[in-house]
Amino acid sequence: LEGDSTEEARLTQLVEQNTTAALDALKQSVKESVALGGLAQARARLNLNRLLARSPSPQQDLINSNRARVLVLLEVEPDSRDKAYALINLATSFHPTQAEFGNEKMKLLDRAIAVAKNIGDLRAESFALGSQAQIYESALQYEKAMALTRQAQFAAQQVSAADSLYRWQWQAGRILKATGKIQQAISVYEQAIATLQTIRGDIVAANQDLQFDFRDAVEPVYRELIALLLDPDASNTSVSQVVKNTISQNISRAIDVSELLKLAELQNFFGDECVQVALNNAKSNAGQSDANAAVVYSVILADRTEMVLQLPNKTLTHHPVKMSAEQLQHEIDSLRLLLEKRATDEYLSQAQKIYDVLIRPLEADLAAANFKTLVFVNDGVLRKVPMAALHDRKQFLIEKYAIATTPSLSLTTRGSLERTNLQALILGLTVERPPFTALLNVNDEANGVQKILKGTKLLDRDFTQKNLLSQLQKQS
Structure with missing residues (x-):
């Protein structure tokens, strides 16, 4: 709940209460x-x-x-x-x-x-x-x-x-x-x-x-x-070709390390072996590649954020964003807060600012490549905002490219989806559930998905654990 001061105060009080309780227990x-x-x-x-x-x-x-x-x-x-x-x-x-x-x-x-x-x-x-x-x-x-x-x-x-x-x-x-x-x-x-x-x-x-x-x-x-x-x-453009080759190799190694970090984060978060299962499944078609996709990795470091671009031809470049992790956190939090103000376009100037910082340095390389989909493997706070909302002062990023996001490319199965006889299970909540407000557009969105994919819709009172399990068992 970005910007919800009441909820922030409640959670802060809860932390203080839990800390006091822990202190009493230890004493x-x-x-x-x-x-x-x-x-x-x-x-x-x-x-x-x-x-x-x-x-x-x-x-x-x-x-x-x-x-x-x-x-x-x-x-x-x-x-x-x-x-x-x-x-x-x-x-x-x-x-x-x-x-x-x-x-x-x-x-x-x-x-x-x-x-x-x-x-x-x-x-x-x-x-x-x-x-x-x-x-x-x-x-x-x-x-x-x-x-x-x-x-x-x-x-x-x-x-x-x-x-x-x-x-x-x-x-x-x-x-x-x-x-x-x-x-x-x-x-x-x-x-x-x-x-x-x-x-x-x-x-x-x-x-x-x-x-x-x-x-x-x-x-x-x-x-x-x-x-x-x-x-x-080490990225000085005047260095020799040998050193440039080393730089390219280092970028590739950095991507590999970034992927290992993502896997470690996910495994630490989930606390079980499901990540390893997903990794094994993804490896079965690891040789496949999408000639119509470019990939942007972000890595947030203490003093800067690195934006690494991998084009469809496997060419690698990286651009450091000279902004500390703390500064980036502030800027992204601001954009997230403004995006939640649905009745205004106050977010636009902040969306343009973030575009200038993160995407503008990549524009020349993106424009020179021939691809359709831009895949983001985002880090930390950058996962909080949709890249599609970034704006170059003429159009949104989503108007330029199809946008995809994934927590880790090594966990992504690149095989195409079998699109015949698709059936969707559509679940949603439209009514208020404090501290969450009503979601007025969910009903229209659910109807739109059902119109495209067919399937079963469970909203509000119909969205129960019993009904969910029943539908999953029926389709398994």
């Missing part, structure tokens, strides 16, 4: 754990600190008190995997900006490494070493950071701990980038993504923590590699 968990002591109490206090640290006004005295108590509890605990991870979690619970606690964090991680070595747990040792490397990375001490990162990688490799290994490959890539070793960084980032691909099917089932922080711990690996591959400084 109660700490109280209950006191009788148990040991690792149970340490975990309860660490969990409470994790939520307290996210608060706009963290209760620092309580956080510090919990840390001190956890240290006392762990001091008397025998060495174990749980103790090693508790020490690592305690060390990493400090905010990255709290540089004054660097020595304290290092000592905690040294203890975690000692525990891990004592019990022969290479996976825990890997996380402790990698966490130490992160401290040096934050302090810009890259030589020390890389040495510890390599040790963390080696420990993870010895026990095939892919969920640990990819993190340190990613970390090595960041360090190499920071030290100007771009090609080496690209190679290491690709290794990290290859490692992630080996556990993609296990992220949901076997590693709930990894799924939970997908946006922080997985997604950036893909986006940072795409940013390196499409570095605008």
Whole structure:
């Protein structure tokens, strides 16, 4: 509900209520754990600190008190995997900006490494070493950071701990980038993504923590590699033909990485194997290509958005949009809000502005190609608005080309639809259902679809779960 301030206030209040309830539950968990002591109490206090640290006004005295108590509890605990991870979690619970606690964090991680070595747990040792490397990375001490990162990688490799290994490959890539070793960084980032691909099917089932922080711990690996591959400084038109060929190859690799990111996002969202099933189905006709279609990929990065165009002849070009992710979010939200004002054309100037930013740089390449359909594989906030509504000050984009959108081209079946004896199941709601207003045009739209495709229409009171299941069973 874009622009609905009442609904925004309701949801904000609900978030605050849920946060308060979670905080109360965690505080109660700490109280209950006191009788148990040991690792149970340490975990309860660490969990409470994790939520307290996210608060706009963290209760620092309580956080510090919990840390001190956890240290006392762990001091008397025998060495174990749980103790090693508790020490690592305690060390990493400090905010990255709290540089004054660097020595304290290092000592905690040294203890975690000692525990891990004592019990022969290479996976825990890997996380402790990698966490130490992160401290040096934050302090810009890259030589020390890389040495510890390599040790963390080696420990993870010895026990095939892919969920640990990819993190340190990613970390090595960041360090190499920071030290100007771009090609080496690209190679290491690709290794990290290859490692992630080996556990993609296990992220949901076997590693709930990894799924939970997908946006922080997985997604950036893909986006940072795409940013390196499409570095605008490498796209200088005066470079040699060899370098131009490399740039073209990098664009192709960036598309591949973008497709892997889309698959990972969908699998993380759905939480099951349906994406893999769809991927297998799409692969059955992967060799088919549409000579009448051009594809536009968008990739939103922190400092810019990359628009990648693939023409029917497989020619690739990319154009960086010099607008931060935050700025783009604002512009697209504005367009979405204006599009919902159906009785006015206030949206038009914003639709033209977005066209100028995203599509205008592609116009020359689009005009030179002979195709009918423009396929968009959009990223992030760009999925919120119809590309068809963009306007070049003379006509809408939909008036130039047939427009198609897909979450991922690798999930798209390119085979033509069998159009004989089509029957539609048309479902809709026309009446108000608070907080949603009535949809006055749904009835006319449903009638129009039924006139074209025939089939069964279920609106309002007829649109029930029982009727839906009955119709699906009848047609199966």
